[in-house]
Amino acid sequence: MKHMQAKINFNAGPAALPPEVLHEAAKAVNKYKKTGFSILELPHRGPEFAEILEESKHLVKKLCKLDDNYEVLWLHGGGRQQFFMIPMNFLSQDGAAGYIDSGHWAEEAYQYATSYGNAQVLASSKKVNYTSLPEWPAKIPAKLAYLHLTTNNTIYGTQWGQTPDVKVPLIADMSSDIFSRKHDYSKYSMFYAAAQKNLGIAGLALAVIRKDMLKRSVRELPPMLSYAAQVKEGSILNTANVFGIYVSLLMLRWIDAKGIDSIEKENKAKAKLVYDTIDSSSIFTPYVKEKAHRSMMNVCFTAKTPEVEKRLLELCEENDIAGIKGHRSAGGFRVSLYNAISMEWVEQLVALMKAVS
Numbered sequence: 001m002k003h004m005q006a007k008i009n010f011n012a013g014p015a016a017l018p019p020e021v022l023h024e025a026a027k028a029v030n031k032y033k034k035t036g037f038s039i040l041e042l043p044h045r046g047p048e049f050a051e052i053l054e055e056s057k058h059l060v061k062k063l064c065k066l067d068d069n070y071e072v073l074w075l076h077g078g079g080r081q082q083f084f085m086i087p088m089n090f091l092s093q094d095g096a097a098g099y100i101d102s103g104h105w106a107e108e109a110y111q112y113a114t115s116y117g118n119a120q121v122l123a124s125s126k127k128v129n130y131t132s133l134p135e136w137p138a139k140i141p142a143k144l145a146y147l148h149l150t151t152n153n154t155i156y157g158t159q160w161g162q163t164p165d166v167k168v169p170l171i172a173d174m175s176s177d178i179f180s181r182k183h184d185y186s187k188y189s190m191f192y193a194a195a196q197k198n199l200g201i202a203g204l205a206l207a208v209i210r211k212d213m214l215k216r217s218v219r220e221l222p223p224m225l226s227y228a229a230q231v232k233e234g235s236i237l238n239t240a241n242v243f244g245i246y247v248s249l250l251m252l253r254w255i256d257a258k259g260i261d262s263i264e265k266e267n268k269a270k271a272k273l274v275y276d277t278i279d280s281s282s283i284f285t286p287y288v289k290e291k292a293h294r295s296m297m298n299v300c301f302t303a304k305t306p307e308v309e310k311r312l313l314e315l316c317e318e319n320d321i322a323g324i325k326g327h328r329s330a331g332g333f334r335v336s337l338y339n340a341i342s343m344e345w346v347e348q349l350v351a352l353m354k355a356v357s
C-alpha cells in the first residue's frame with residue numbers, strides 16, 4: 001500500500017507508521033466496525049474494546065514467545081512514566097538498584113530512581129559521549145532489586161546485541177527497538193516501550209511484567225502507579241487510551257503478518273545500506289565507530305564541514321524527506337529506521353547522501 005502523505009518521515013519519535021496502519025486507523029476514526037460511531041467515542045468498558053485489549057495482549061505474548069507467566073499492560077505516560085513507576089514499585093528506601101548508562105534515556109531513568117532508593121550506575125559510556133556501549137559490569141551486586149538496561153540508545157545510535165544473563169531481575173527499556181529483531185524476551189523480569197517508535201502513537205506505554213515481580217512491591221502507592229493494581233484492573237483502572245491501544249493493535253497485527261524474521265532481515269539491510277554509505281564516504285563520519293555497537297534503528301553521523309551538513313539538509317527538504325536532523329545533544333544527523341520505514345525510502349535518502357559532494 002502507498003502512503004497518502006506527501007513526505008518521507010525519518011523522525012525518531014513520534015515516528016512513521018505503515019500506510020496500512022494509517023489507513024485502518026483513519027477508517028476507525030470515521031466509524032468503528034458496526035458500532036455506528038467513531039473509535040474515538042468507543043466505551044473503554046464495552047465488548048468492542050475488550051476484544052481490542054485481548055487481541056493486543058495475545059499478540060504481544062505471541063511475538064515475544066512468552067507464556068502466561070507474564071502480564072501485558074498498557075499504561076499512560078509514555079516512556080518516562082516507567083522511569084519512576086519502576087523504582088516506586090520495586091526500589092525501597094534502603095534497597096539498591098543497578099543501572100547501565102548507555103545514553104541519555106538510560107541516564108534519565110537512573111536520575112528518576114535516585115529519589116526512591118540507592119540507585120547505582122554500574123557501567124557508563126558517558127565519558128566518551130556515548131559513542132560506544134559501556135563495558136558490561138564485571139560484577140553485578142547480588143542484592144539488587146533490579147538491573148535496568150536500555151536496549152537501544154535512540155539519541156546516539158548504539159544498541160545491545162543479545163543481553164547477558166544476570167542473576168538479579170532484569171528490566172529493560174525497549175522503547176526504540178521492541179519487535180525490531182529476534183530477541184529472547186524471557187530473560188527479562190520486565191520490559192517496556194513508549195509506543196511512538198515501533199508500536200503506535202505517543203502517550204502510551206507497553207509494559208510486560210513477569211508475575212513474580214508483582215509480589216515485590218515495596219511501598220503503598222496510588223493504584224494508577226502500582227503495577228499490581230493495574231494488572232488487577234486489566235489496564236482499565238481509569239479510562240484507557242482506547243485509540244492509542246487500537247493503533248498499537250494495528251501495529252502488532254502488521255508486525256505479526258510480516259513476521260519478526262523478515263522484519264529483522266529488512267532492518268539489517270536498511271541499516272547496512274546507510275552505514276555502508278557513511279563508511280565509504282569522505283564527507284560523513286559515523287557517530288559510533290565500533291560496528292558491533294551500532295544501532296539498526298537509529299543511525300547517527302556528522303558531516304565533515306558545515307557546508308556539507310547544510311547541503312544535505314537542503315537536498316532532503318527539496319525532496320520531501322523530513323526528520324534527519326540529529327538530536328540537539330548529539331548534533332549532525334540521525335536517521336531512524338524503525339519497522340515502518342521501507343527500503344525504498346532508505347534508498348532515496350542514500351541517493352541524496354551520495355549526491356552531496
Ligand SMILES: *Cc1c(COP(=O)(O)O)cnc(C)c1O
Binds near residue numbers: 080203
Ligand atoms: C523515546 C524514548 C523514551 C521517552 O519516551 P516518552 O514517551 O517521550 O517519555 C524513553 N526511552 C527511550 C529509549 C526512548 O527512545
